[in-house]
Amino acid sequence: MGEEVKVFGYWASPYSYRAELALKLKGVSYEYINEDIFGNKSDLLLKYNPVHKKVPVLLHNGKPIVESVVILEYIEETWKHNLYLPQDPYDKATARFWIKFIDEKCFPTLWLAAWSPENEREKVTNEACEYMKTLESALNGKKFFGGETIGMVDIVASSVGYFIRVTQEIMGLNLLSADKFPQLFQWSEDFANCSIVKESLPPRDKLLPFVKGLIAKYQQDNAKA
Amino acid sequence: MAEEVVLLDFWPSLFGMRSRIALAEKGIKYEYKEEDLRNKSALLLQMNPVHKKIPVLIHNGKPVCESLIQVQYIDEVWHDKAPLLPSDPYQKATVRFWADYIDKKIYDLGSRVWKTKGEEQATAKKEFIESLKLIEKELGDKPYFGGESFGYVDVAFIPFYSWFYAYEKCGNFSIEAECPKLIAWAKRCMQKESVAKSLPDQQKVYDFILQMKKHFGIE
Numbered sequence: 001m002g003e004e005v006k007v008f009g010y011w012a013s014p015y016s017y018r019a020e021l022a023l024k025l026k027g028v029s030y031e032y033i034n035e036d037i038f039g040n041k042s043d044l045l046l047k048y049n050p051v052h053k054k055v056p057v058l059l060h061n062g063k064p065i066v067e068s069v070v071i072l073e074y075i076e077e078t079w080k081h082n083l084y085l086p087q088d089p090y091d092k093a094t095a096r097f098w099i100k101f102i103d104e105k106c107f108p109t110l111w112l113a114a115w116s117p118e119n120e121r122e123k124v125t126n127e128a129c130e131y132m133k134t135l136e137s138a139l140n141g142k143k144f145f146g147g148e149t150i151g152m153v154d155i156v157a158s159s160v161g162y163f164i165r166v167t168q169e170i171m172g173l174n175l176l177s178a179d180k181f182p183q184l185f186q187w188s189e190d191f192a193n194c195s196i197v198k199e200s201l202p203p204r205d206k207l208l209p210f211v212k213g214l215i216a217k218y219q220q221d222n223a224k225a
Numbered sequence: 226m227a228e229e230v231v232l233l234d235f236w237p238s239l240f241g242m243r244s245r246i247a248l249a250e251k252g253i254k255y256e257y258k259e260e261d262l263r264n265k266s267a268l269l270l271q272m273n274p275v276h277k278k279i280p281v282l283i284h285n286g287k288p289v290c291e292s293l294i295q296v297q298y299i300d301e302v303w304h305d306k307a308p309l310l311p312s313d314p315y316q317k318a319t320v321r322f323w324a325d326y327i328d329k330k331i332y333d334l335g336s337r338v339w340k341t342k343g344e345e346q347a348t349a350k351k352e353f354i355e356s357l358k359l360i361e362k363e364l365g366d367k368p369y370f371g372g373e374s375f376g377y378v379d380v381a382f383i384p385f386y387s388w389f390y391a392y393e394k395c396g397n398f399s400i401e402a403e404c405p406k407l408i409a410w411a412k413r414c415m416q417k418e419s420v421a422k423s424l425p426d427q428q429k430v431y432d433f434i435l436q437m438k439k440h441f442g443i444e
Contacts, residue, residue: 051326051359065318067325077314089301093289100291101275134275 005030006059008045010037011202012210014107014159015068016056021155022072024200026079069099072152084152098138098145099156106131107159113175114167115218128175135160136184143190154191161188162201163211170212230255231283233269235262237433239332240292241280242384242423247296249419250375251303293324296380309377323363323370324381330356335388339395339434340443350396354403361407368413375417383420386411390427391434 005023007030009016023030035045035055048057048064058065058074065074076085086092109128116124138145138153145153160176165188168175178185191197232248232255234241248255260269260279272281272288282289282298289298300309311317334356337349360382364370370378389400389411401408414420 060315063315065315065322067322070318070321070325073321074314074318077317089298090284090287090289092301093294093298096294096297097290100294 003028004059004061006033007031008033008035008042008048008057008059009055010035012207013037013055014163015054017158017163017200017202018068018155019056019058019071019075021158021197021200022075022084022152024196025084025150025155026075026082028075028079069103069156072155076152084146084150084155086151095145095151095153098135098153101131101138102135102153102156102160106135107164110160110164110175111167114164114171114173115215115222117219117222125173125175129180132160132176132181132184136181139183139187141183144187150191150194150197154187157187158191158197158201161191163207166204166207167211167215170208170215228253229283229285231258232256233258233260233266233272233279233281233283235260235279236425237387237430238279239384239388242387243292243380244280244282244295244299245423246380246383246419247299247309249423250307250309250380251299252306253299253303293328293381296377300377307375309371309375309380311371311376320370320377323360323378326356326360327378327381327385331360331382331385335385335392338392339438340441342443346396350398353392353396354398354400357400357404357407361404364406364410369410375414379414383411383414384424386415387424387427387430388434391431394431395434395438 005028007016007019007023009019009032011034020030020032033042033044035041037055041053045055045057046053048059049055049066052066054066056066056068056071058071060074060078065071073085076083085095106128109124109131113121113124113128135157142148144150145157161184165176174180176185176188192201230248230253232241232244234245234257236259245257258266258268260266262279265277269279269281270277272283273279273290276290278290280290280292280295282295284298284302289295296309310320331353334349334353338346338353341349363378367373369375370382393400415424
């Protein structure tokens with residue numbers, strides 16, 4: 001069957017990463033196009049995502065799908081093997097709840113905690129810790145959020161488990177520590193050690209200087225505002 | 226099997242309205258429980274410990290939180306009547322995109338229209354109208370966002386119609402003048418019993434907003 005699958009992404013984007021990991025989990029071949037999102041977005045990107053003009057964009061047989069979580073749901077429904085969402089409607093609703101929680105609360109607050117100015121950092125950090133405690137409770141003794149294998153919540157939580165961990169290293173913060181959040185910390189180790197995850201994550205030595213530069217930019221912009 | 230469905234809600238909530246409409250579309254009998262948000266019930270705090278917010282859908286004792294998650298859940302459980310989401314994955318992705326747009330852009334901008342004043346409000350108003358025009362373009366000439374039948378995006382967006390009068394009075398503009406097709410669509414939706422009985426009166430909503438403004442010290 002002639003399937004044409006393309007991903008317009010950015011190598012360091014945690015959102016873009018989700019789309020790629022999902023396709024890899026399904027064993028779907030795709031062409032990856034790296035967009036210069038900080039410089040010059042391509043005409044194709046602007047054509048396929050006119051509303052938000054962002055990555056990732058999944059192009060399947062010429063039709064664009066945008067917004068990382070919408071993309072994940074689409075991939076699940078199109079390639080119906082190696083399923084990463086539960087079949088039961090209640091369990092599915094629960095997974096969707098945690099995904100929303102990560103994207104609306106956990107991830108943004110953790111990112112904010114990384115670059116906030118000193119005087120605001122404590123408050124944001126406390127909030128982030130509360131969210132992480134709550135997220136940890138969702139693990140509930142399981143190896144992954146999806147149970148024995150990686151599920152959609154794990155894919156989305158990679159933003160916290162990998163990208164935020166790298167960010168914290170740069171800032172000398174220790175929010176996602178083994179003693180404060182043992183289950184969540186263990187989860188992030190197990191997740192990053194999965195072969196399919198390991199081979200697809202952006203390399204740490206490349207990501208570190210990139211995130212450092214990004215944080216500096218955020219701090220600069222915030223100081224000006 | 227005796228199904229027990231309870232909805233913890235608050236009458237002007239745009240989000241609660243979505244679940245009311247979805248349940249009505251499916252003809253599901255449920256118990257509606259009005260919450261006093263200044264004095265949240267023990268049940269609410271138990272059923273939504275993470276956010277402590279309404280709406281909460283409780284199905285046979287198990288809670289489902291977040292309105293769009295509830296609408297999808299309702300559609301999946303009671304799948305043999307009045308389907309709300311399309312079955313095709315690409316069409317499903319499209320409706321999820323627009324529901325997400327409504328929550329990320331339209332809701333926030335609308336909030337800023339009634340919560341702010343002066344230049345901040347002027348900017349919010351301009352962006353709000355732009356976002357309405359964009360979604361009006363998506364509607365096109367279709368009777369509903371779902372095409373011939375009322376669907377997921379219609380459910381996600383029609384509650385805002387009950388707040389239009391409040392936005393207009395606070396921002397001093399006419400949504401009908403800016404987006405006539407959207408108003409025509411809204412009136413068409415209001416012909417449906419599931420919508421008409423789920424949306425509060427626009428004047429009532431405006432009075433509520435005025436109270437909120439006083440409470441927050443925004444005049």
